[in-house]
Amino acid sequence: MLYLEDFTPGQEIDLGSRSVTKEEIIAFATQFDPQPFHIDEEAAKKTIYGGLIASGWHTVSLFMRLLSDGLLANAASMGSPGVDEVRWLKPVPPGDTLSSRGVVNEVVPARSKPDRGILKTTYEMYNQNGEKVLSMKGLGMFARRPSGVAEQRDVG
Amino acid sequence: MLYLEDFTPGQEIDLGSRSVTKEEIIAFATQFDPQPFHIDEEAAKKTIYGGLIASGWHTVSLFMRLLSDGLLANAASMGSPGVDEVRWLKPVPPGDTLSSRGVVNEVVPARSKPDRGILKTTYEMYNQNGEKVLSMKGLGMFARRPSGVAEQRDVG
Numbered sequence: 001m002l003y004l005e006d007f008t009p010g011q012e013i014d015l016g017s018r019s020v021t022k023e024e025i026i027a028f029a030t031q032f033d034p035q036p037f038h039i040d041e042e043a044a045k046k047t048i049y050g051g052l053i054a055s056g057w058h059t060v061s062l063f064m065r066l067l068s069d070g071l072l073a074n075a076a077s078m079g080s081p082g083v084d085e086v087r088w089l090k091p092v093p094p095g096d097t098l099s100s101r102g103v104v105n106e107v108v109p110a111r112s113k114p115d116r117g118i119l120k121t122t123y124e125m126y127n128q129n130g131e132k133v134l135s136m137k138g139l140g141m142f143a144r145r146p147s148g149v150a151e152q153r154d155v156g
Numbered sequence: 157m158l159y160l161e162d163f164t165p166g167q168e169i170d171l172g173s174r175s176v177t178k179e180e181i182i183a184f185a186t187q188f189d190p191q192p193f194h195i196d197e198e199a200a201k202k203t204i205y206g207g208l209i210a211s212g213w214h215t216v217s218l219f220m221r222l223l224s225d226g227l228l229a230n231a232a233s234m235g236s237p238g239v240d241e242v243r244w245l246k247p248v249p250p251g252d253t254l255s256s257r258g259v260v261n262e263v264v265p266a267r268s269k270p271d272r273g274i275l276k277t278t279y280e281m282y283n284q285n286g287e288k289v290l291s292m293k294g295l296g297m298f299a300r301r302p303s304g305v306a307e308q309r310d311v312g
Contacts (some may be wrong), residue, residue, distance in 0.1 A: 032217040034224055035233060048234055056236060057217050061188040064213050068190055077191060078204055080212060082243040088236065 002075040003145035004117040007104050013121070015070035017099035020054055020062060025094055028058040053091040059098070059134050060086065063125050066100045076143035078116055084137040090127065097128045105137070109144065116143050158231040159301035160273040163260050169277070171226035173255035176210055176218060181250055184214040209247040215254070215290050216242065219281050222256045232299035234272055240293040246283065253284045261293070265300065272299050 022041075029038030033055035036043035044052045054062075092098065102121045109117040118139055125134035145151070178197075185194030189211035192199035200208045210218075248254065258277045265273040274295055281290035301307070 032221045032224075034221075035228055035235075037235065055220070056238075057213065057220050061213050061217070064211070065188045065190075068188075072191055079191075079193065079209075080244065082212075082241065084242070085238070085240055086242065087238040 001149075002071075002142075003149070004076075004107060004109065004119065004142040005145050006075075006151070007107050007119050007142075009104055009106060011104040013071055013102040013104070015063075015066040015100035015102060015123075017097055018062060018066060019097045020058070020092065020094065022052060022094035025052055025054045025058060025092075028061070029055045033057060049091050049093075051093060053093050054096075056086075056088040056134075059088065059092050059125065060136070062098060063100055063123065063134060066098075067102075067123070070100070071102070076145075078141040078143055080141060081118070081139050083139065086134075086136040088134060090131050090133040092127070092133055096133075098125045098133065100125045102138075114144070115146075116141055118142075157305075158227075158298075159305070160232075160263060160265065160275065160298040161301050162231075162307070163263050163275050163298075165260055165262060167260040169227055169258040169260070171219075171222040171256035171258060171279075173253055174218060174222060175253040176214075176248065176250065178208060178250035181208055181210045181214060181248075184217070185211045189213060205247050207249060209249050210252075212242075212244040212290075215244065215248050215281065216292070218254060219256055219279065219290060222254075223258075223279070226256070227258070232301075234297040234299055236297060237274070237295050239295065242290075242292040244290060246287050246289040248283070248289050252289075254281045254289065256281045258294075270300070271302075272297055274298075 026039050037047045037049045038055045041052050102123045104121050106120040119142055121138045123136050123138050127133050182195050193203045193205045194211045197208050258279045260277050262276040277294045279292050279294050283289050
């Protein structure tokens with residue numbers, strides 16, 4: 001289990017990759033973001049995107065799943081107060097394979113609550129051509145290591 | 157159809173409301189954010205949240221659906237380059253009813269592409285007790301009104 005103390009500025013975190021299908025893009029957008037370029041293959045051809053692309057919130061959600069599996073499942077995560085500077089830099093069409101990484105910027109123990117702190121991290125997603133499709137600055141709340149719990153150094 | 161010219165700084169946009177169920181919270185998080193406090197009712201009781209809460213990305217996605225239905229379906233939306241300062245201010249437990257509003261901050265015609273521009277907007281979601289649960293600053297790309305297309309003033 002990774003605690004706040006196990007992260008250091010400059011540390012890189014590999015979060016793995018996953019692909020996205022046309023069916024997944026349409027299913028997500030039908031529920032949450034039903035704009036023509038996300039749900040209607042024919043209508044999408046007539047837009048500036050020239051075809052279907054994933055909702056930006058779908059891309060972020062796919063990133064979140066990689067973060068959950070690649071880091072949070074093995075860490076004392078307590079949720080998040082927010083994210084900054086979310087940028088959708090390139091369209092994500094069906095069939096893209098997206099890989100994610102994080103870089104730790106800052107580790108900030110909380111002043112008022114000694115059992116936790118905030119990890120400030122820059123996260124990025126790249127497509128199979130090496131183009132950056134998503135970047136954002138995450139604020140993650142993590143528990144500090146309880147006294148008596150042994151250290152672990154294996155991140156990401 | 158609303159174009160970039162139909163928005164003015166200070167303008168308020170009512171986006172309506174919707175509720176979220178336990179089943180929806182678990183379904184979204186099982187797919188995209190499988191942390192215990194989002195998917196496991198018993199485990200969630202032992203966390204700082206005291207019970208199940210929606211993934212922050214689920215809350216944002218519910219907001220996006222209200223934005224899609226309440227504004228974008230009737231506007232010349234061309235997507236978004238990103239959002240800033242996403243803040244999850246209060247947990248969203250099952251049964252919450254979330255209402256959304258936007259306030260236009262700035263209308264910025266694009267310099268290089270005369271057919272479009274960026275709408276800068278602050279968006280907020282409130283729960284049934286009037287507590288703000290989400291805020292963010294959106295960047296929306298909208299087409300400018302083509303010459304010869306009549307004006308419409310009815311926003312939100």
